Amino acid sequence: MDHALARRSNSAVPPGSADRFVTGLGRAFKGRVIMPDTDDYHRARRVNNAAVDRHPALVVRPTDAEEVALVVAHAQERGLPLVVRAGGHSMAGHGTADGALVLDLSDMRGMEVDAVGRTAWADAGILAGEYTAATHALGLVTPFGDSGRVGVSGITLGGGVGWLVRKHGMTIDSLLAVEIVTADGRRRIASAVEEPDLFWAVRGAGANFGVVTRLQFRLHPLDDVLAGDILMPATRDVLRGLVPVLAAAPDELTAMPIIMLAPPNPNIPDELHGQPVVKLSVAWSGAPDAGERALAPLRALGAPISDTVAWQPYPALFSPVDRDAEPTWGVSSRALFVEDLDDATIEVIERRLTEADAPDAIVQLRVLGGAMARVPGDATAFGWRDRPALLWLITPYEDMGQAATNESWTAAFHTELAAGGAATYVNFMGAEDADVVRHAYPALTYARLRELKRRYDPDNVFRANHNIAPAVTMSARRSSDPMAPGSMAPE
Numbered sequence: 168m169d170h171a172l173a174r175r176s177n178s179a180v181p182p183g184s185a186d187r188f189v190t191g192l193g194r195a196f197k198g199r200v201i202m203p204d205t206d207d208y209h210r211a212r213r214v215n216n217a218a219v220d221r222h223p224a225l226v227v228r229p230t231d232a233e234e235v236a237l238v239v240a241h242a243q244e245r246g247l248p249l250v251v252r253a254g255g256h257s258m259a260g261h262g263t264a265d266g267a268l269v270l271d272l273s274d275m276r277g278m279e280v281d282a283v284g285r286t287a288w289a290d291a292g293i294l295a296g297e298y299t300a301a302t303h304a305l306g307l308v309t310p311f312g313d314s315g316r317v318g319v320s321g322i323t324l325g326g327g328v329g330w331l332v333r334k335h336g337m338t339i340d341s342l343l344a345v346e347i348v349t350a351d352g353r354r355r356i357a358s359a360v361e362e363p364d365l366f367w368a369v370r371g372a373g374a375n376f377g378v379v380t381r382l383q384f385r386l387h388p389l390d391d392v393l394a395g396d397i398l399m400p401a402t403r404d405v406l407r408g409l410v411p412v413l414a415a416a417p418d419e420l421t422a423m424p425i426i427m428l429a430p431p432n433p434n435i436p437d438e439l440h441g442q443p444v445v446k447l448s449v450a451w452s453g454a455p456d457a458g459e460r461a462l463a464p465l466r467a468l469g470a471p472i473s474d475t476v477a478w479q480p481y482p483a484l485f486s487p488v489d490r491d492a493e494p495t496w497g498v499s500s501r502a503l504f505v506e507d508l509d510d511a512t513i514e515v516i517e518r519r520l521t522e523a524d525a526p527d528a529i530v531q532l533r534v535l536g537g538a539m540a541r542v543p544g545d546a547t548a549f550g551w552r553d554r555p556a557l558l559w560l561i562t563p564y565e566d567m568g569q570a571a572t573n574e575s576w577t578a579a580f581h582t583e584l585a586a587g588g589a590a591t592y593v594n595f596m597g598a599e600d601a602d603v604v605r606h607a608y609p610a611l612t613y614a615r616l617r618e619l620k621r622r623y624d625p626d627n628v629f630r631a632n633h634n635i636a637p638a639v640t641m642s643a644r645r646s647s648d649p650m651a652p653g654s655m656a657p658e
């Protein structure tokens with residue numbers, strides 16, 4: 168989709184649009200405007216996925232919702248394609264595009280925490296690690312993912328599956344309201360009582376519906392967790408046992424097993440180097456005296472090579488946030504929901520990981536259920552709540568010359584596992600086309616999203632994302648106008 172946006176933007180943007188955009192903003196605009204000749208343009212144009220090397224026309228960093236609304240309106244007036252970026256960690260690199268206006272929310276980082284009422288409002292540019300550090304200081308947290316560096320906005324708008332998913336549900340299950348600027352430039356509040364349709368849509372397909380400027384979350388009490396990594400050889404018995412053992416565990420136990428080839432690490436016996444191992448990353452967020460008992464069936468699955476599980480503060484699960492770090496790793500990514508790790512799936516994973524083509528490739532398993540599965544499937548735009556497990560295929564690389572090879576290798580790996588079109592998860596998708604985006608939603612959900620897209624964004628202004636085409640009206644269907652609603656969608 169990004170490539171499509173870039174192609175359209177290069178041909179369709181009227182010359183001088185960026186300059187006229189800047190002039191049009193006026194002196195009252197307090198945010199930053201970064202043009203190609205500005206010193207920090209090089210860093211500002213880039214996103215976390217280092218393979219995504221694009222040159223936007225300009226990067227604009229507004230300071231509040233009013234300025235966001237101004238940018239959205241002016242970008243449309245000047246014919247500038249709009250890209251919205253929060254934490255810049257989209258696996259597909261949706262936070263930048265050639266010739267586009269990048270609306271970068273990273274200067275909007277305020278928070279208001281109501282510790283007594285156990286709620287928090289967060290500005291859209293804050294990162295999950297920053298948010299968690301602030302609320303955990305008060306003994307409270309909101310569930311995000313396994314990384315502190317992703318934007319609170321991006322992870323929430325796609326759903327949010329993390330360390331507390333079985334105990335407290337997805338991130339969207341703790342979302343109480345959003346403030347959002349829609350394509351018509353209006354600032355709205357969406358919640359269970361105000362604009363409930365829009366609130367339903369943002370919880371799983373949010374990037375398609377506007378620029379979220381603030382998010383209100385529920386907070387849950389949590390201090391320390393029993394967490395760490397248990398490494399063991401990835402034998403058939405271990406792999407077959409992962410889903411049943413983790414599905415039967417108490418909701419307070421979440422694990423993210425990573426299947427990979429053992430690195431040449433001195434703490435791993437030499438004979439295992441290059442052999443398939445499973446790194447069982449675990450977090451127990453329940454009562455102190457029950458944690459070791461809950462972990463016992465996991466440890467009993469195989470013969471642990473190493474075990475770092477220990478009590479630690481919950482924020483220690485996230486690596487430190489460094490906003491200025493230069494992106495160095497490219498990544499190809501695909502995902503699919505699975506019922507189980509059956510022998511056929513295990514055979515494909517073993518064979519693919521031991522191929523020489525992508526030596527750093529890993530497969531992460533998320534066993535779901537618990538609180539996530541107790542929410543009805545049609546309650547939010549994220550709809551795959553009945554799926555027991557999720558596989559995430561991740562191929563990282565430092566040599567950008569390998570980008571195309573790694574992308575096609577990861578895509579082929581996915582195709583082999585997802586034969587027939589398995590359901591997928593937007594937050595883990597790579598640069599995939601509209602046919603795959605359909606699989607991120609159950610059919611009825613997807614149809615409802617297209618109707619809502621037509622209502623809130625008929626011209627598909629917000630299309631630098633895993634894009635949902637606006638439903639096409641009969642009159643537009645008859646029209647040959649290439650700019651008719653729906654015609655800009657990648658379908």
Ligand SMILES: Cc1cc2nc3c(=O)[nH]c(=O)nc-3n(C[C@H](O)[C@H](O)[C@H](O)COP(=O)(O)OP(=O)(O)OC[C@H]3O[C@@H](n4cnc5c(N)ncnc54)[C@H](O)[C@@H]3O)c2cc1C
Pocket residue numbers: 214215250251252253254255256257258260261262272291311312313314316317318319320321322323324325326327328329373374375377378379380594595631632633
């Ligand atoms: C290292 C790593 C670990 C991860 N772990 C997890 C995990 O455990 N669980 C999980 O669920 N996901 C995980 N993800 C996926 C991550 O949640 C998504 O990639 C998410 O979209 C990143 O959000 P961002 O704000 O950083 O990215 P961005 O690239 O800034 O944005 C992602 C998408 O959301 C849109 N968007 C962002 N902010 C807004 C806004 N305020 N309003 C409207 N649209 C917006 C963008 O236009 C873009 O399409 C991980 C990703 C990485 C790189």
